[in-house]
Amino acid sequence: MAAAAIISMPKKKPLPAGLPREWYENHNRRLKAMRLAISLLDTGTYDAKRATNRKIRTMAVRVGIHRPSNVTCRMVRAFIVANGG
Template sequence: MPAAALKPKPTRKPMRTQSTARRPALLDSPYAPVEKRALPPGRPREWYVTHNRRLKAMRLAIALLDMGVYLPDQARNDRIRSAAETIGVHPPSETTCHMVRALMRYAR
């Protein structure tokens, strides 16, 4: 038998998880929203529209996940719009609803 076959494999330490970490994870700290900054000037109007639409779609996707909607097929326009009402944002357009489903689809 070769000598390499007789050597025991080194044991790897398990990765620290939230429960075994010495310091509390950031998720354990109370939530404080990030300070808002002004958007960069000089971009075309369409860039700002798309940027805000993406932010809204992300907020809605997170709200749907919190409500127990995990699949894009479960997220119909009426359900997305009711989630928007729940979190206090204006009802999304067809394009934003489509973007929410795309985020849910590709985040898997």
């Protein structure tokens, strides 16, 4: 009989100190865009053309993420295109 695999979450490392503020903003924007892109892909939105700003922002509400900006929405579409959509 096979035992259930125990998966633990990776430990978060603190962000490096002393970088410009823009670096931290861009880092957090990429993380938000990646979470939204994964959520859209999980719900069947594989085409970046169908990932409108409205659809991305609706998904953000469903997932519990703050409303993304236009720049973040573009980044979500770029992640979907990079995924093959």
